[in-house]
Amino acid sequence: MTMSRSMAMLGLLAALAVNAEQVPRWQQSPEQLKAAVSRVRAGTDLTPASWPEGARVAVSLSFDVDTELVWLEDTEVQSPSTMSRGEYGARAGLPRVLALLKKHDIPATFFVPAMSMELHPEVVPMIQKDPRHEFGFHSYAHENPLKLNAVDERAAYEKGLKIFMSHVGTRPLGFRSAAWDLTPATIDIVKSLGFVYDSSMMADDRPYRLISEGQDAGLTELPVEWILDDWPYFQLDWGDGQISMRNADDVYSIWRDEFDVALEEGTMFILTMHPQVIGHRYRMQMLDRLIEHMKSKPGVWFATHAQIASYVGTGPSLGGGVPANDQD
Template sequence: MRLNHATTLLKKSLAPVALACLSSLPASAANAQSNVATEDPSAPWNWSDKTVFDAVNHVRAGRDLTPAAWPGEARVAVLLSFDVDNETVMGLRTGEVSIGPLSQGQYGHRVALPRIVKLVDDEAIPSTFFFPAWSLKIAPEQATLINESGHHEIAVHGWIHERNTSLDAATEARLLAQAMDTIEDISGKRPVGYRAPSWNHSPATLSIVREMGFLYESSLMHDDRPYELVQDGKPTDLVELPVDWILDDAPLMNPLGNRYMNPRDIMQVWIDEFDKAWEEGTLFLLTLHPHVSGHRSRIVALEGLIKHIKAKGNVWFATHEEAARYVRTQAKMDQ
């Protein structure tokens, strides 16, 4: 009763203020402002059907490419991926160079990547490592470390982790071509997989990726199963291996962020995601960053997840390239 009474008094006290604010504007000015906002053709509520459908359908999910069975009759495919950003996201991509953040980037290739590679090698888990080209140029020994086992894949993640959505098409294409050439020169193999910096596409990105002949793309979130990308209503013959922020370490492991979670709690989220993927017989794709998850108190989350996955069993561990080639074959995309 007291709460309702207080609410009534508050409404009564605010009413004169609201009326005074409204009355301070001439009626003609208020109506003019309202009409401008209402009639603005660029406002989303005034878009034509074609404008909305063109926006939504530019890049869309097509057919589900989940095979009837994974190799060895496994129930689920498990793809571990590592975005090896290092110094590129610690100031280089923005030009805001500062020694402290750059030191965090060097930790990524000096300490964290060797720790991660040792873990996946010890567990015999083939993995995919996405590099901005400059990350590999700064420390080319990373390619030697990854290639040593002969089980892993190196893929492309931009030139300097540029914000590709802010670039014109010609610049975006030039930087991606540079990145592919540089990664091939250092790693010894031309990358067949693309992951956009910051997991986003410009209006030109998909066309550029297709023109450059990539086998697969792994930046988008239309589904949690592999699927064929559709561009402007037409199948592209390009495999999408989807990501999701739930299955990414960076947003929730930033100790300076307001979303920080204990790594062991994040591990349980990943375990629950894996268990559902196992039940559905589909795909479990995890994205980690060595400079994030390669710290001692955080790698325990990956260790615990791997232990759980192996205990569950009936799993196919694969690189992104292996998974993309397998689903293409099963879907008869190359016939």
């Protein structure tokens, strides 16, 4: 594989940045500090004047089907018991998630690492039973891009995309980085691989245009947030000391209030969940209640991430989505 000119340039910029970072921040000039934060920035706010059919808020539920890979990546320990926590996501959590979406008749976006599809080939057809659900790309094997150079990062995504397409049958429109980490090269790679949106960054609650190295990156960002992720609330990880066996009512009240303000502001509410985390019984009851709450409000548009990206101005035109209640 030959390295493109832009990749070579990015490599050079990254090398310069690494050198600059070896100097303590307080010794750097304002220009150096500006350069350090400016590689990828938020551009234009893409919130539309109104959402489809006059809806006041767009809601998109996403599920990252990381299965065992998240444990394989993060720990040296390869205990079958640890791995089984990920297996739970495919075996017990995902069927519950799909049943809940069916009950409420709403679509969702599933970010599935390519190797999760290989480890659990039943997962893709299970999700495809409702053709409204979207598959987004979520790495080859949940590799953290920060551990890769630009050439290896691209190679990992190309390898993952081949496997992804062999299972799903179509090319993904959306990219979500494993662990939401990006390298200075990621956005350039993601754009060149044909994605139309990214969902890994946190500069806003609203959809926005991505700026890379001062230029429009040609990608829409559908931002995420740790507040709107099930992992820090619920996933026990002995090493990180977080309080993770939460009463689901606590999380319900945070997510409900986040949604209520999104509705008031007329913006967007994106939740990131993992079948191995949210898929446990008492948590699914909470998610059921949350969806009930959202459906009880007028003007809520339930859509996939791709439908939102399409509506706010990038990507192919995609119909669909479900207004929960079009009464005003």
